[in-house]
Amino acid sequence: MSNSIASRLPLAAWLRDYGMLLVLLLLIGLFSWLTLKPQAPVGGEAGRMVANSILQQHGATARVLVVGRDTAEDREFTTAAATVLQAAGTTIYGQVNGSVSDARFALEQVVSTGLQLDAIAANDVTAKWNIYDRFPEVGSAKCVTPQTYLWPDFLKLSNLLGVANQTSIYALIAIGMTMVIITGGIDLSVGSLLALASVLTALVIRDWGGGAGASSAFVALGIAVALLVCGGFGAFHGLLITVGQVPPFVVTLGTMLTARGLARWLSAGRSIPELPATFLWLGGGKTLGIPHPILLMAGLYLAAHWLMSRTVFGRYVYALGGNPEAARLSGVPNQLVLTIVYTICGLLAGLGGVILASQLGAGDPKFGNMYELEVIAAAVVGGTSLRGGQGKIFGTLIGAFIIAVIGNGMNLLGLDPDLQLVVLGGVLTLAVLFDALARRQAN
Amino acid sequence: MVTATREADTARQPLDQPLLSLRGLSKSFPGVQALNSVDLDLRRGEVIALLGANGAGKSTLIKLLGGAYPPDSGSIRIDGATVQLDSPAASSRAGLAIIYQELNLVPQLNAWENVFLGQEKSWGPTQKGREREVTSQLLQQLGQTFSIDRPCRELALAQQQVVEIAKSLARKARILILDEPTAMLTPREVERLLSLVRQLKQQGIGIIYVTHRLEEVEQLADSVVVLRDGRRVAAAPAGSWSRAELIEQMVGRPVTVEYPRVEKQIGAVRLEVDQIARPPRIQATSLNIRRGEILGLTGLVGSGRTELARLLFGADRATSGSIKLDGKSLRIRSPREAIDAGICLLTEDRKHQGLVLGASVLDNFSLPNLRHLSTAGIVQRRTEREHFRTLTDRLRIRLPGISNPVSQLSGGNQQKVVLAKWLERNAEVLIFDEPTRGIDVGAKHELYLLLGDLARQGKSILMISSDLPEVLGLADRILVMRNGRLAGELPDPRASTQEQIMQLAVA
Numbered sequence: 001m002s003n004s005i006a007s008r009l010p011l012a013a014w015l016r017d018y019g020m021l022l023v024l025l026l027l028i029g030l031f032s033w034l035t036l037k038p039q040a041p042v043g044g045e046a047g048r049m050v051a052n053s054i055l056q057q058h059g060a061t062a063r064v065l066v067v068g069r070d071t072a073e074d075r076e077f078t079t080a081a082a083t084v085l086q087a088a089g090t091t092i093y094g095q096v097n098g099s100v101s102d103a104r105f106a107l108e109q110v111v112s113t114g115l116q117l118d119a120i121a122a123n124d125v126t127a128k129w130n131i132y133d134r135f136p137e138v139g140s141a142k143c144v145t146p147q148t149y150l151w152p153d154f155l156k157l158s159n160l161l162g163v164a165n166q167t168s169i170y171a172l173i174a175i176g177m178t179m180v181i182i183t184g185g186i187d188l189s190v191g192s193l194l195a196l197a198s199v200l201t202a203l204v205i206r207d208w209g210g211g212a213g214a215s216s217a218f219v220a221l222g223i224a225v226a227l228l229v230c231g232g233f234g235a236f237h238g239l240l241i242t243v244g245q246v247p248p249f250v251v252t253l254g255t256m257l258t259a260r261g262l263a264r265w266l267s268a269g270r271s272i273p274e275l276p277a278t279f280l281w282l283g284g285g286k287t288l289g290i291p292h293p294i295l296l297m298a299g300l301y302l303a304a305h306w307l308m309s310r311t312v313f314g315r316y317v318y319a320l321g322g323n324p325e326a327a328r329l330s331g332v333p334n335q336l337v338l339t340i341v342y343t344i345c346g347l348l349a350g351l352g353g354v355i356l357a358s359q360l361g362a363g364d365p366k367f368g369n370m371y372e373l374e375v376i377a378a379a380v381v382g383g384t385s386l387r388g389g390q391g392k393i394f395g396t397l398i399g400a401f402i403i404a405v406i407g408n409g410m411n412l413l414g415l416d417p418d419l420q421l422v423v424l425g426g427v428l429t430l431a432v433l434f435d436a437l438a439r440r441q442a443n
Numbered sequence: 444m445v446t447a448t449r450e451a452d453t454a455r456q457p458l459d460q461p462l463l464s465l466r467g468l469s470k471s472f473p474g475v476q477a478l479n480s481v482d483l484d485l486r487r488g489e490v491i492a493l494l495g496a497n498g499a500g501k502s503t504l505i506k507l508l509g510g511a512y513p514p515d516s517g518s519i520r521i522d523g524a525t526v527q528l529d530s531p532a533a534s535s536r537a538g539l540a541i542i543y544q545e546l547n548l549v550p551q552l553n554a555w556e557n558v559f560l561g562q563e564k565s566w567g568p569t570q571k572g573r574e575r576e577v578t579s580q581l582l583q584q585l586g587q588t589f590s591i592d593r594p595c596r597e598l599a600l601a602q603q604q605v606v607e608i609a610k611s612l613a614r615k616a617r618i619l620i621l622d623e624p625t626a627m628l629t630p631r632e633v634e635r636l637l638s639l640v641r642q643l644k645q646q647g648i649g650i651i652y653v654t655h656r657l658e659e660v661e662q663l664a665d666s667v668v669v670l671r672d673g674r675r676v677a678a679a680p681a682g683s684w685s686r687a688e689l690i691e692q693m694v695g696r697p698v699t700v701e702y703p704r705v706e707k708q709i710g711a712v713r714l715e716v717d718q719i720a721r722p723p724r725i726q727a728t729s730l731n732i733r734r735g736e737i738l739g740l741t742g743l744v745g746s747g748r749t750e751l752a753r754l755l756f757g758a759d760r761a762t763s764g765s766i767k768l769d770g771k772s773l774r775i776r777s778p779r780e781a782i783d784a785g786i787c788l789l790t791e792d793r794k795h796q797g798l799v800l801g802a803s804v805l806d807n808f809s810l811p812n813l814r815h816l817s818t819a820g821i822v823q824r825r826t827e828r829e830h831f832r833t834l835t836d837r838l839r840i841r842l843p844g845i846s847n848p849v850s851q852l853s854g855g856n857q858q859k860v861v862l863a864k865w866l867e868r869n870a871e872v873l874i875f876d877e878p879t880r881g882i883d884v885g886a887k888h889e890l891y892l893l894l895g896d897l898a899r900q901g902k903s904i905l906m907i908s909s910d911l912p913e914v915l916g917l918a919d920r921i922l923v924m925r926n927g928r929l930a931g932e933l934p935d936p937r938a939s940t941q942e943q944i945m946q947l948a949v950a
Contacts, residue, residue: 311820312813319810322799329758329788329796330811330864331779389801 020382020398020431027402031409032152039151040124043073046146047080050121054144055088058118063091065110066121067129070098074123081121093117104131111135119144153412161291167404168293169194169359171397173352173371174378175304176234176345178396181379182308183321183341184388185241185248189255190349191371193233195364196263197226197353201279202272202363211274219279227350233259234346238339248342256372263365273362283358293355300348305393317341322389377424378403381431402427460523462487462649463539463618468517470503477503479673480517485618485649490640492664492681493653496693496945498880498909500673501653505622509541510534521618540611541620544627546603548610550596554578557595558610581609585639601632605639619643620651625659626745637663655743657686657949671695687942690949694911694941701888702916705895709919710734713903714786714872716755719764724750726928727764732872732903737894739918739936740907742948747927748907749791752874755905756788757781768872782811787865791876791907793854797861800850804842805831807849807860812867834863839889855886862893873897874905879913891917911941923947 041049054062066081068074075097082095093115094106103126110117120132120143127143153159173190180187201222205211209218233255240251285292308314316337320327328334352371357363382399384391403424410420461484470478478500485491495501507514510528518525521537528534534541548557555571555578564570578591582605589602598606604624611619621640625633640650640663652663660667660681667684669677669692677684677692684692712731720727725747732738742748753759755766757775766773768784775781778788790796798807808831809816816827831845840859843851849860858878865873875894879887894917898904908914914921914936921933923944931947933939 310822310824312817312822313820315806315809315813315822318802319799319806322801323795325796326799327810329756329778329790331782332810333777333779389799 020395020402024398024402024405027405027409028154031154031405031412034409035153035155035412036150037153038148039153039156040148041146042123043076044080046123047077047082047121048084049146050077050123050144051081051084051088053147054085054119054121055090057144058090060089061091062118063093063116064119064121065093065106065117066095067103067106067126068097068123069125070102074126077123078121085121100129100131103129104134107131107135107138111137117142124148154409159408159412161294163401163404163408164294164297165291165359167400168291168297169352169356170371170374170378170404171400172293172297172300172355173345173349174375174382174396174400175300175393176341176348177372177375178379178382178384178391178393179304179308179317179341180248180345181376181384181386182317182388182391183338184324185338185342186252186376186386187237187342187345187349188249188252188372189233189237189259190345190352190375191368191373192256192259192263193230193346193349194353194356194368194371195366196259196266197230197350198357198363198367199263199267199272199353199365200226200229200363201354201357202275203266205276205279206272206274209276212276214276214279216278219276219282222279223354226354227347230350230353231343231347234343234349235339237346238335238342241342242335242338260365267363267365269365271362271364271366275357275361275363279358280361281358283355284361293359296355301393301397308393313337313340318389374403375400377428377431381427386432399431461485461520462489462522464520464523466518466520468504468507468519469515470507470512471515476673478507478514481670481673481675483668483675483678485651487617487647487649488644489665490644490650490652490663492660492667493651493670494655494660494667494689494693495670496909496911498672499670499693501670502622503673504670505541505543505620505651505653508534508539508618508620535614535616538615538617539620540614540616540618541622542604542607542611542624543622544624546600546607548595548603548606551594553594554582554589554591554598554606554609557606558613560610562614577613578609581612584612585609585642586635599632601628601636604628604636608639608643616648618649618651620653622653623655623745624652625654625656633659655949657689660689661686669693690942690945694945702913703888703891703895705899707735707895707899708901709736710901713769714755715767715770717765717767719751719754719761719766721750721754721759721762722927724927725754725761728929729764730922730929732905734901734903735898736919737898737904737906737917739914739921740905740924741909741911741914741921741944742924742930744909746924746948748924749876750927751924752788752876752905752907755781755872755874756786758788782868782870785868785871786874787811787868787870787872788874789861789865789876789878791880793857793861798849798857801848803846804849804852804860805845808834808864808867811864830867831863834866838863838866838893855882858882858886858890862890870902872903872905874907876907877909878906879908879910887913911944914944915939915941925949 040046054064064085066078068078078095078097082092085092093110096103096106117138122143122145124145127145132138132143173194177187177190204222204225205214205218209215209222237251237255240246241248283293287295308317316327316332320332320334320337324334353367356367378400379391379396380386380399381402382395382397384396406423406427407420410423463485465481465483468478468481481504493501506512508528510531510533513529519528520526526537528537549560552560555574558578558581559574575591582591585605585608587602587605589598595603595606624636628636637659640652644650654660664681666678666680667689668675669689671693676695711734713734714732716728716730718727718729728751740748750759754761757777757780760776766775773784775784794800799810805827809827813822816823816830835842838859840856840863849857852860878890894904894906906914906918918936921936921939921944923930925948933943
């Protein structure tokens with residue numbers, strides 16, 4: 001083996017496994033550039049900025065009115081502005097947190113009492129209210145707003161967290177799908193199992209635990225039932241595929257229909273929103289400012305990466321996907337390994353259903369429509385080969401984010417949602433084509 | 444019938460011109476010269492029996508004629524015109540038809556659909572009437588009476604063969620190559636096939652008949668061509684050699700290869716196999732292997748050697764019989780159980796059964812050994828690497844990197860990775876199926892030393908090989924298989940000859 005090949009290989013192998021990371025970074029760069037816009041600061045920071053620029057322009061003797069809406073963000077804004085201004089010793093005629101008419105009322109009072117106003121501390125929204133020019137003594141020119149800055153809409157923390165939050169459910173199901181595809185199989189049932197899990201959890205909580213007033217014990221029971229059923233379906237897939245010798249496509253196609261039908265029948269086709277706050281906190285809450293689904297996704301990806309790269313089980317999965325006969329002749333218990341893999345996939349689909357129900361506040365038989373395809377797409381775009389034996393867990397995470405970023409970026413740019421499907425389809429096709437070309441080159 | 448000689452060719456009348464003429468045909472694969480400057484002339488209505496031991500180059504020659512791959516050098520002429528057989532379609536257009544052992548019929552289609560597959564006049568409506576008529580005419584001509592409307596999978600193997608022949612006749616084939624056509628047939632079916640071949644010969648079709656069965660050669664062939672190590676070593680009219688002489692031509696003079704003999708103790712019986720069977724491929728077979736013994740197992744390809752090994756290893760399940768190791772009965776239902784019991788199998792087909800080609804060298808090494816290279820299911824990567832390093836040093840494996848895909852290694856080094864993965868197990872019974880196939884002389888010698896070394900350590904070794912000098916040189920005892928049974932035993936290989944083996948194998 002020549003040196004040049006040997007030295008080229010680590011990079012080639014890395015590119016093969018994680019080359020899609022570059023694509024993801026390029027996409028992030030592209031959408032950041034396309035959504036670059038002047039941004040107004042908000043909240044306390046904006047308040048302090050406005051207060052300071054008023055002090056600069058008018059000095060500590062300034063007479064000021066502070067105007068904000070009646071939102072949490074704007075209350076932070078007005079409070080911060082007022083605090084800074086008061087500390088400097090300025091005169092504050094009023095601090096409004098309300099609607100346009102509240103602001104006008106405040107202005108009328110100031111004007112009618114003949115007071116002179118030097119500045120209005122406003123933010124980017126309240127400064128645009130068309131009331132200031134109605135008072136000749138005031139005028140909109142007196143509005144002082146926070147300095148804007150250039151920043152992409154795409155890269156705003158709220159947007160990024162939103163993207164990650166929406167992606168987390170696809171991404172965590174895609175872990176199981178990746179394992180299944182590495183064994184050379186496929187699982188079409190995940191979308192339906194997700195719906196079934198959401199319905200089962202909600203039903204147990206509503207019918208046994210009493211709906212919105214249900215105790216944590218019934219929340220836990222609901223989740224357990226959903227996971228048990230979905231894991232059971234997965235194990236059943238594994239047995240049919242190994243012992244029954246039925247192709248994975250057919251087995252899981254059957255469940256795709258069965259589970260969807262069960263979800264509809266059990267829920268009578270309706271959404272089940274009677275859920276307690278403890279349950280909603282699981283998928284809707286935040287810890288350390290990060291939404292729970294994102295934390296869950298991150299934890300599961302780390303665990304799955306470790307499982308696939310460091311454990312005997314992971315080695316067996318790759319080996320039997322690469323060459324089932326060689327694996328069997330090396331003593332790999334192919335049937336057991338396959339059954340576990342499909343069980344994991346079913347379990348994760350169930351978990352996705354529980355989290356989605358909690359996120360959206362209802363169990364619903366319509367959840368998860370076409371999820372199986374998006375999840376397969378995430379795995380494939382992430383470099384997992386449908387021929388089996390090849391694929392990386394973190395590749396799938398990257399794949400899921402590529403799909404999510406394309407969707408989100410096009411949303412921000414105001415592109416037709418239907419067009420997003422067209423682009424996604426194109427991306428998937430190209431990914432499979434590259435996979436085929438890379439294979440041909442390797443042989 | 445006269446044997447062709449090169450000088451006479453050019454001067455002949457067009458009518459006497461050979462139908463098929465091969466000159467200096469060569470083909471090599473990495474590490475092997477599969478065909479070395481082979482000449483052959485086939486006339487209209489002539490049957491040439493093509494003989495040779497396993498690996499002599501028969502299959503390569505057939506595949507060249509079938510357009511599977513091009514020759515490295517040499518020419519193929521049909522009716523005096525040079526042809527390029529660069530695809531199976533080109534081969535078929537040139538009038539060649541090859542009936543492989545593995546038939547090329549679509550099992551769900553019936554006889555006439557198979558006969559006309561790919562030869563239909565248009566992509567539109569099928570011409571059922573015409574196709575049925577032509578097919579039944581052809582079959583009638585061949586003296587066959589079975590229904591042409593039944594799916595081919597319902598036909599007997601011999602009938603399927605006839606459909607293949609009809610298919611080639613429908614394509615106006617003038618040269619028919621039959622690759623061991625009688626290997627899977629019953630004696631009655633063989634009789635009918637032979638008379639069918641005679642009939643085709645009457646029609647002026649030139650036939651190359653590949654076989655191991657010398658009695659068929661005597662009954663059928665006009666001339667005999669023997670290949671050995673890729674060379675044509677003999678060509679003569681049929682009947683000018685006795686069976687013994689033919690066998691001698693096939694195996695050749697003893698090659699002078701050093702087979703290291705190690706001083707060792709052959710001890711008590713370790714592996715006892717009693718009446719193990721899996722019909723139809725393996726009939727009840729008993730054997731035993733002693734401590735420190737290298738038991739050679741040979742026979743023709745398809746005689747059941749590999750199948751027997753797979754039964755011992757649990758890769759296929761035996762329908763009856765028992766296996767004991769050191770007097771203890773074993774229940775072997777899967778390779779995993781065989782491995783746990785201390786039996787391992789180095790398969791003949793490295794690429795499809797021995798290695799996960801896309802996986803790294805290290806992963807392949809570890810695969811059967813993960814349970815003792817791990818703690819609580821977590822692979823101990825340092826231990827794994829250390830153990831592998833020990834074996835790469837011992838086996839002198841040259842690697843670009845242990846994380847590289849094993850597919851990048853040469854055949855010899857791939858074989859060593861397979862060896863490493865099984866030596867790590869320290870198994871008591873090692874079954875080697877064609878361990879030296881496709882590896883170079885140096886690697887072979889290292890392997891011979893290793894086998895001796897293992898035997899000296901008290902391991903029991905079953906070595907399957909088609910390389911007769913190798914078996915004679917290495918084994919302490921030789922078993923010969925034929926048609927799924929043990930045909931005989933040679934208790935003292937050093938006092939035995941290749942001819943003795945071939946007589947048992949061919950009989």
